Amino acid sequence: MRTYRYKRRLHWSECDPGGIIFFPHYARWMVEGLNDMLLSLDIDPNAWLDPDTRGGLPIVQLAMKFFAAPPLHSLIWHEIHVEKIGGKSLGFIHRFFMDDTLLVEAHETRVWATHGIGQGASTQAIPVPDTVRKLLMDASENVLETRI
Ligand SMILES: CC(C)(COP(=O)(O)OP(=O)(O)OC[C@H]1O[C@@H](n2cnc3c(N)ncnc32)[C@H](O)[C@@H]1OP(=O)(O)O)[C@@H](O)C(=O)NCCC(=O)NCCSC(=O)c1ccc(O)cc1
Numbered sequence: 001m002r003t004y005r006y007k008r009r010l011h012w013s014e015c016d017p018g019g020i021i022f023f024p025h026y027a028r029w030m031v032e033g034l035n036d037m038l039l040s041l042d043i044d045p046n047a048w049l050d051p052d053t054r055g056g057l058p059i060v061q062l063a064m065k066f067f068a069a070p071p072l073h074s075l076i077w078h079e080i081h082v083e084k085i086g087g088k089s090l091g092f093i094h095r096f097f098m099d100d101t102l103l104v105e106a107h108e109t110r111v112w113a114t115h116g117i118g119q120g121a122s123t124q125a126i127p128v129p130d131t132v133r134k135l136l137m138d139a140s141e142n143v144l145e146t147r148i
Pocket of ligand 1: 045055056058061085086087088089090109111113123124125
């Protein structure tokens with residue numbers, strides 16, 4: 001299954017006054033990293049499907065474990081691994097490292113879905129498209145030296 005890694009810096013705006021990361025930022029990084037991974041594969045999870053409907057990838061399950069806190073301004077590797085491709089759901093493992101130290105490990109389940117926009121707005125799970133399935137099953141590893 002596909003693995004994707006990129007590097008980012010821990011910024012002042014993401015820390016408390018003591019210079020320790022505030023944990024909700026990890027969740028935001030997970031969203032940004034996963035979107036980046038999908039977009040790099042030409043998969044737009046929020047593409048417009050028609051004028052009243054766009055794609056979405058709502059989260060239905062999240063578990064996070066924290067092992068060590070990185071210091072302010074450190075460079076952190078974010079690694080995303082496709083864990084499971086179900087009928088309508090996708091499982092991902094996120095790992096954050098500083099050098100060889102594992103900081104955080106998180107497991108999330110997303111649902112491939114459509115969002116109705118406007119009147120009668122609704123979210124509906126739909127099967128993961130075959131094109132997406134194939135791209136995510138690929139065993140190759142993308143390493144981006146992106147610094148944010
Ligand atoms: C997403 C839903 C519409 C899906 O509902 P249903 O259509 O009834 O789903 P189903 O029961 O058919 O299940 C579909 C699949 O999801 C799986 N699923 C559904 N719920 C769960 C939970 N809680 N855990 C694990 N797996 C689940 C289920 O097992 C099915 O998997 P497959 O066997 O692989 O097909 C509904 O569960 C829902 O609205 N949940 C609330 C979601 C939510 O509010 N999340 C938080 C905010 S969303 C968000 O942050 C976001 C991020 C990115 C975006 O682009 C959009 C939104």
